[in-house]
Amino acid sequence: MGTVVGTVEDRRDMFEGNAQTRITPFSSTNQIGNPVAYKLVRVSGDGSLVPATDEEILEVNDTDMHIPSDTCQTIGYLATDEENVEVDETDMHIASDACQTIGYLPAEGIPSRLSQIESSEAINSGLLHSDNVQPYTDQYNEEMLQKVEQEERLENVHGSQMPSIPADANIQCSNENNFFEEDQVHHEALLQDECKMNESDMMERCSNAVASPKETALSAAAQKPDFSRVRGEICLDNLPIKALQETFRATFGRDTTVKDKTWLKRRIAMGLINSCDVPTTNLRVKDNKLVGNQEKSNDVTNAIRKEMGDDVRATKMKDAPSSTDHVNGHSNGGNHYYASEDYSSEQRAAKRVRKPTRRYIEELSETDDKQQNDKSVIPSKDQRLSEKSEVRSISVSSGKRVTVTRMVSLAGSEIEVPYVSHVRRSRPRENIMALLGCHSSYLEDKASAAESNLNLSPSQLSSEVVNRDSVEKSASRPVQNEFATSDENNVEPEHIDSSGNSSDENNIGVPIMQGGALRRKHHRAWTLSEIAKLVEGVSKYGAGKWSEIKKHLFSSHSYRTSVDLKDKWRNLLKTSFAQSPSNSVGSLKKHGSMHIPTQILLRVRELAEKQSQ
DNA sequence: GTTAGGG
DNA sequence: CCCTAAC
Secondary structure (H helix, E strand, C coil): CCCEEEEECCCHHHHCCCCCCCCCCCCCCCCCCCCCCEEEEEECCCCCEEECCHHHHHHHHHCCCCCCCCEEEEEEEECCCCCCCHHHHCCCCCCCCEEEEEEEEECCCCCHHHHHCCHHHHHHHHHCCCCCCCCCCHHHHHHHHHHHHHHHHHHHHHHHHCCCCCCCHHHHHHHHHHHHHHHHHHHHHHHHHHHHHHCCHHHHHHHHHHHHHHHHHHHHHHHCCCHHHHHHHHHHHHCCHHHHHHHHHHHHCCCCCCCCHHHHHHHHHHHHHCCCCCHHHHHHHHHHHHHHHCCCCHHHHHHHHHHHHHHHHHHHHHHCCCHHHCCHHHHHHHCCCCHHHHHHHHHHHHHHHHHHHHHHHHHHHHHHHHHHHHHCCCCCCCHHHHHHHHHHHHHHHHCCCHHHHHHHHHHHHHHHHHHHHHHHHHHHHHHHHHHHHHHCCHHHHHHHHHHHHHHHCHHHHHHHHHHHHHHHCCCHHHHHHHHHHHHHHHHCHHHHHHHHHHHHHHHHHHHHHHHHHHHCCCCCCCCHHHHHHHHHHHHHHCCCCHHHHHHHHCCCCCCCCHHHHHHHHHHHHHHHHHHHHHCCCCCCCCCCCCCCCHHHHHHHHHHHHHHHC
């Protein structure tokens, strides 16, 4: 166990109750942009937070953080947001009887309930990132190491181009500080902009969960430079390259040939934080400039970052999405090793920790968006973000990604697709119209198409229509539905008739209204009752008297035209003769078609024979 | 407007 | 079921 630096969200629930340490309540809401200062606190045995004394601070900075196994110290930020509930859930396996937590608490005011933090909780909070905290895993370590190695390789490759950093620690330090500060600020701004642009619920989440804490921390640092922070930076900066390399080795368990101080610091910080999103990482391409012009190239840097930072980060996230999540990892990483020097880095890390997380969330959100887009334009489920989500879909589509845009357009098209199909369908219709006009079944046909759905639940018609339309391209589905309907009808022929009667009338109107011509494709499966009627009609009026049969027996089923009756009879004959010859009683019917009772088939055959004669 | 038949 | 030709 060692010293840990991490961000902790302001979890008021954690801090309720008696508070030995009282921090003035936040003056304002937790909104982003509220300046927040952090200070060190110590978690005493009973879990209460005690403001860190100067000695302790010194201890943090100067002391080697070697802590007995039974003791652990945690340095962390207590952010003001209530996002990271996960912290609790994460179980940090910390074997320590007595834990000391040294953390930053908002100077302006920590929730008054801080005191109740349990030591374990405090540790967790200190050790863990607020977001997506996950148990430390070796896998994570490996991932991080791999990343580091990759970067290192790049570093070495481009090392020649990288201006060496002057050994002058002071200058460097000041520059570094400024640089980082600005970096942070810009980065933050950038991220926020992104959030706004995307306007996704996820994004919002990001801003809330990550940005605000981060920002608070950032602003705090910026507005109220913490001595500790400055010190930390200095400490780290002061270290000679060798020391940095040593630190690196301690952190990652291997030597590094990289001599770039900035890089080393970055790496170390990253290692400590287990955050792959050390901002500077993204700058590697511009490292040349950055390193060389750090003092004054902030603008350039920022610009570059805006351009590339996101991409890089995104890529990174993909590579090791969970990297940022394992804040606790840093404890293992080797905090004890450079407790003093890393203090600054720790702070930095703490801040940066958020970035990755945020990025991570963003990534996820984007993914979600994609998925959503694929399916539909339906706003996200998150109510609170719904407003933005909508906007976002638009903005995203227009802005960032072509894909998204496409997706959106697709989604839109989905709705319209039916219309397209409409047109398509309407053509046939037009042809039919002349013909159908005579039959007067034109409308009925339309209705019939919808009818299958309507029979089941007329109220659903509108929605169903849409659905069907969208699906209609394949056309396979409508058919299936109809079959299903027919099956149900088959179960209760009697009922069918009644329903058919009523439904017919209703159906006629609705379908037309909704889909208009589109509804077409009336695959109205013949129900047993219909077949029975048909047979009856044939027996009564004779085959060929379709209009008669229709008039007398299918009045209710307006959608059955005389032609339909004729066709059906033809089919019946076919089937009846196909089956009965071989199996007098048996029935080998096609799978797709409903099985017609043998009796009916027999009757059909009889009638047919009679008719023929 | 119906029917018969092919698709 | 659709489409047509023939009634």
